[in-house]
Amino acid sequence: MREHKIVVLGTMGxxxxxxxxxxxxxxxxxxxxxxxxxxxxxxxxxxVAMDYADIDLPNGDxxxxxxxxxxxxxxxxxxxxxxxxxxxxxxxxxxxxxxxDELDAYLxxxxxxxxxxxxxxGISRLDLAPDFDLDACVALxxxxxxxxxxxPVDTRDRDQGLRLMDVLMSxxxxxxxxxxxx
Ligand SMILES: Nc1nc2c(ncn2[C@@H]2O[C@H](COP(=O)(O)OP(=O)(O)OP(=O)(O)O)[C@@H](O)[C@H]2O)c(=O)[nH]1
Ligand SMILES: [Mg+2]
Numbered sequence: 001m002r003e004h005k006i007v008v009l010g011t012m013g014x015x016x017x018x019x020x021x022x023x024x025x026x027x028x029x030x031x032x033x034x035x036x037x038x039x040x041x042x043x044x045x046x047x048v049a050m051d052y053a054d055i056d057l058p059n060g061d062x063x064x065x066x067x068x069x070x071x072x073x074x075x076x077x078x079x080x081x082x083x084x085x086x087x088x089x090x091x092x093x094x095x096x097x098x099x100x101d102e103l104d105a106y107l108x109x110x111x112x113x114x115x116x117x118x119x120x121x122g123i124s125r126l127d128l129a130p131d132f133d134l135d136a137c138v139a140l141x142x143x144x145x146x147x148x149x150x151x152p153v154d155t156r157d158r159d160q161g162l163r164l165m166d167v168l169m170s171x172x173x174x175x176x177x178x179x180x181x182x
Contacts, residue, residue, distance in 0.1 A: 010091030013041025015155030
């Protein structure tokens with residue numbers, strides 16, 4: 001049986017915990033507490049260590065899914081959680097005015113700590129941001145020779161979450177083939 005460690009990154013309120021819960025259908029360990037940073041994101045709770053869920057896929061593979069805490073004061077945890085990751089989901093909250101700059105900052109984190117790890121970019125909360133510039137995001141989505149897929153996702157919806165994971169798994173398969181070749 002193959003196991004894949006998948007790490008979910010993104011700003012506060014982008015839907016990391018929501019995505020992990022939706023995919024795991026509730027069987028989740030989380031470390032959410034009452035949110036005192038309403039400036040960062042206006043919602044009731046925020047993650048202070050991580051979200052974690054084990055998911056058995058129909059093909060027999062197992063996903064170990066880790067949601068990171070989005071608050072900047074926890075940025076020291078991101079590289080720790082990224083250690084040994086076989087895939088990364090980077091969530092971008094479409095409602096944030098600085099979404100493009102924030103995407104850039106997270107790509108820099110990936111480039112530094114997970115440069116070779118397969119990754120996808122999920123654009124969340126698009127229904128709340130009809131004017132969001134998806135093309136600008138696609139243009140930013142990579143570095144050097146790497147191009148990351150950009151996928152709109154409502155993280156509350158299990159099917160959309162699973163579709164996002166499918167895209168990530170194909171990236172991971174391509175990565176394995178390239179490694180096997182070279
Ligand atoms: N309308 C809408 N709401 C969404 C969508 N995706 C997520 N949400 C909501 O946005 C909020 C996301 O909150 P969390 O999942 O706690 O975000 P997080 O990324 O874990 O945040 P931190 O742990 O604080 O870093 C929740 O209230 C979700 O219901 C979407 O596509 N559309
Ligand atoms: Mg969270």
